[in-house]
Amino acid sequence: MNLPRAPNSLALVNLIRWCGVLLGPPRAHPPRPETRAIVACLFLVVLSLASMFVLDAAASDWAQRLPLWFNGAFERITDFGLSGWFLFPLGFALLCLAATISPALSRRAQGVLAMLTVRFGFLFLAIGVPGLFVTIVKRLIGRARPFVGGHEDPFAYMPFIWRPEYASMPSGHATTAASAAIAIGAIWPRARGVMWVYALVIMFSRVVVLAHHPSDVIAGGLVGVVGAALVRRWFAARGLLFSTTDLRVFPWPSLNRVKAAFHEVCAGAGGSHKS
DSSP states (O other), X not given: OOOOOOHHHHHHHHHHHHHHHHTSOOSSOOOOOOHHHHHHHHHHHHHHHHHHXXXXXXXXXXXXXXXXXXXXXXXXXXXXXXXHHHHHHHHXXXXXXXXXXXXXXXXXXXXHHHHHHHHHHHHHHHHHHHHHHHXXXXXXXXXXXXXXXXXXXXXXXXXXXXXXXXXXXXXHHHHHHHXXXXXXXXXXXXXXXXXXXXXXXXXXXXXXXXXXXXXXXXHHXXXXXXXXXXXXXXXXXXXXXXXXXXXXXXOOOOHHHHHHXXXXXXXXXXXXXXX
């Protein structure tokens, strides 16, 4: 007699299996990045470097003279650039799916839940990986935030110090906003415009609240874009979510199939409680 696995052990087994798929060898190689994409990234690198010399100090002086009500409004807006707004619900959804997908379900239900898992997993990694990279790198670079020490100096650095006031380059909020715009836009192309408005507002807010220089924001946005794009290519190379020929997203499961899958999950959970 096969006893059902406890949800926590089932979740662990599923998480290990998913990691094995993600870390497995690629099945194919996605197309090379377009020349215009490479040129755009190089342009942003040059723009970030140029901003240190011609824009950063002026932008910080401008932000310091803004009305208090304007700064206060953006102090609230800028918090929506925290990665937790994305990673906590996505992580919770992944854990729920890991504890739900079971061999006891029909193959159709397992397939629908697996499709949802891949989508949530892509969003989690496309936003989380660039953010983790920036969290480490910015503290190794050690660039001072605006007006640290009482005066504005865009060239004040204390590498490897690991202190928040010397963690300005690149901007973590800008990285999160840009990676979210790329990741969500890759799955829902119609949302790209809205997501980039969100990203630009968050980037602007970081300068207004004197948390970053413009060059920090540009660098953070670049890391977010490149990081999310690399995660997308990683998924495509393993036949997950995106086509290897043109990186287009695979179709979503229909709403009726999703409802049927969750109905089966709920029915199974109800049956196990009765037994």
